[in-house]
Amino acid sequence: MLSGSTINGLKPRFKGELLTPGESGYETARTVFNAAINRRPALIARCAGPDDVIAAVNLARDENLPVSVRCSGHNIAGFAVCDDGVVIDLSPMKAIDVDAQARTVRLGAGLTWGEVNDALQPYDLAAAGGFVSLTGVSGLTLGGGMGWLVRKHGLALDNLLSAEVVLASGRRVTASATENEDLFWALRGGGGNFGIVTSFEFRVHPVGMVLAGICLHPAANAGAAIRAWREFEATSPEVSTQGALLFTFPDDPTAPEPLRGAALVGLGGVYAGPLDEGERVLRPLREYGKPLADMFQPTPYNEAQRMADFLWPPGLHGYWKSSFLNGLSDGAIDTIADYFAKVPSRHTVMVLEHNGDGAMDRVPEGATSFGHRGWPYNLVVTSAWADPAEAEQNIAWTRACFDALRPFTAPAAYVNYIGDEGPEGVRTAYGAAKLARLMSLKAKYDPRNLFRMNQNITPAAAAGAAGAAG
Ligand SMILES: Cc1cc2nc3c(=O)[nH]c(=O)nc-3n(C[C@H](O)[C@H](O)[C@H](O)COP(=O)(O)OP(=O)(O)OC[C@H]3O[C@@H](n4cnc5c(N)ncnc54)[C@H](O)[C@@H]3O)c2cc1C
DSSP states (O other): OOOHHHHHHHGGGOOSEEEOTTSTTHHHHTOOSOTTOOOOOSEEEEOSSHHHHHHHHHHHHHTTOOEEEESSSOOTTOTTOOSSSEEEEOTTOOOEEEETTTTEEEEETTOBHHHHHHHHGGGTEEOOOOSSSSSBHHHHHHHOOOOTTHHHHOOGGGGEEEEEEEOTTSOEEEEESSSSHHHHHHHHHHGGGSOEEEEEEEEOEEOOEEEEEEEEEEGGGHHHHHHHHHHHHHTOOTTEEEEEEEEEOOOOTTSOTTTTTOEEEEEEEEEOSOHHHHHHHTHHHHHSSOOSEEOOEEEEHHHHTTTTGGGSOTTSEEEEEEEEBSOOOHHHHHHHHHHHHTOSOTTOEEEEEEOOSSHHHHSOGGGSOOSOOSOOEEEEEEEEESSGGGHHHHHHHHHHHHHHHGGGBOSOOOGGGOOOOHHHHHHHHHOHHHHHHHHHHHHHHOTTOOOOSSSOOOOOOGGGOOOOOO
16 A cells, blocks of 8 residues: 555655546556556656666565556457556666667667667668557567567577666666676566666667558458468568468548458558569569559558558557468468458457577577577567457457467467566476576566566466576
């Protein structure tokens, strides 16, 4: 229980905003991407900088309160907010410092990828972030970070050079290849388990204009279209990151016919190489069948990162399941197409990603704590619905879809694409060997498991622990 006098004691030292239930701004600040999440924190500490983060960590720890950490609030399990505890909200921390010559950028922990790439575009530089613009730099990077540059430049975390971190003890440290190397290893995949990152330093890349877009076909042809995409992907160069998506086009009066309200399969993405070369390389994909629309065009990278935003509007109820695939067999393709044909919600999107066979797979498996490299294809089923009464039907469909896909899924999942599946989900996301090392480092950096609103890595029992770091 957090008393008014404890909060009043914090106020003089806290530069940001402190929000309690009933105060103006509290309802907005507790709302996350997934509308199914409805948690009421005792305090939302909207931090202005690292000193605020330290003050909030110390308060939560000393008062023995639950803690959650928020960047953009996109985590589908809603880990950014907690009931009756302290939300350490980093979203006001939006400093961006670009060093165009060195091709590095230092980022405040509250930025979204859209904001980052908007700041980099004038330099014709881009960061390897996500596939959409609204997700946060923090959670996405700490779990992995798959986006339009993943085959060319790797995961977001493969491009991380250093991080400033506030530990559970309230101590502030740097993690990099030369400082606190074990923490740097753990942060690159282990999510928010080890401390709160207040700023990130990334390597960025010359990108500028890309050939970006999607070809849309009727979902009735999904099986054949995804087979054509598979054939294209078999030889596609690393500068190309394309996906296959099953979705329903918004039923919006401004939408062009015949797309309006139509069930579609889309084949598309980003070619981040010379535009004329992209026109030639992408031709077979674009000339497959008779697309209802071919939306590929030369696009600034920051705009390309927005092209899929419309598929995941905030404010819907959501339930996600995801797994790497053990290949992309005809059986897997047919099962995906069959399940989409009976999808209960027009807001649900099924995404097949081909992120492997490129830079991500060249990073040695043990170099970071990111769970699994080497599975080229990843499936994400992002079920979404507007009416809370439709939850049961949509969750049941998603689970049945995954049960049917079991022969085709790998024993491996990407930690940022799964919901709260408890310890089993965490094991699948990291694998036994990495999880054991992560648990040992958790015992060193957060022995009391203060940071547990996440895909939680529990501290190894004292005997196996690496010695506490305060
Ligand atoms: C619409 C949508 C699109 C997505 N697209 C992609 C994509 O293209 N590529 C991809 O890889 N993933 C994608 N994801 C998954 C995304 O990576 C995860 O949802 C991730 O958790 C989002 O991080 P966040 O910071 O935006 O969210 P938040 O919910 O704010 O944070 C998630 C969790 O990360 C931890 N955390 C956040 N900030 C910090 C910090 N500074 N220090 C320590 N811990 C912290 C906390 O545990 C927090 O609960 C997408 C998700 C959604 C909903």
